[in-house]
Amino acid sequence: MEKTDDYLPGVKCVVSSCYYNMQGNYCTAEKIEIQSPKAQDIQETDCATFIKF
Known part of the structure; x- marks a missing residue:
């Protein structure tokens, strides 16, 4: 993924x-992806675009 x-x-x-x-x-990021498809609340989501700096 490209950094803009x-x-x-x-x-x-x-x-x-x-x-x-x-x-x-x-x-x-040029776009973001949020995971998890079966999340039921905020604690079950995360940014799949994350790359450690």
């Missing part, structure tokens, strides 16, 4: 250890 020079509007990311994180809590 701009951020995804409407997406807030507070994971400072992610490669796609931009100062100000923004995400610079």
Whole structure:
């Protein structure tokens, strides 16, 4: 997945250890994928786009 020079509007990311994180809590991935398909609440979801910085 490509890293862009701009951020995804409407997406807030507070994971400072992610490669796609931009100062100000923004995400610079060209798109994001949220997992798990069978999630029933917020604790069962995560960002599959995450790459450790």
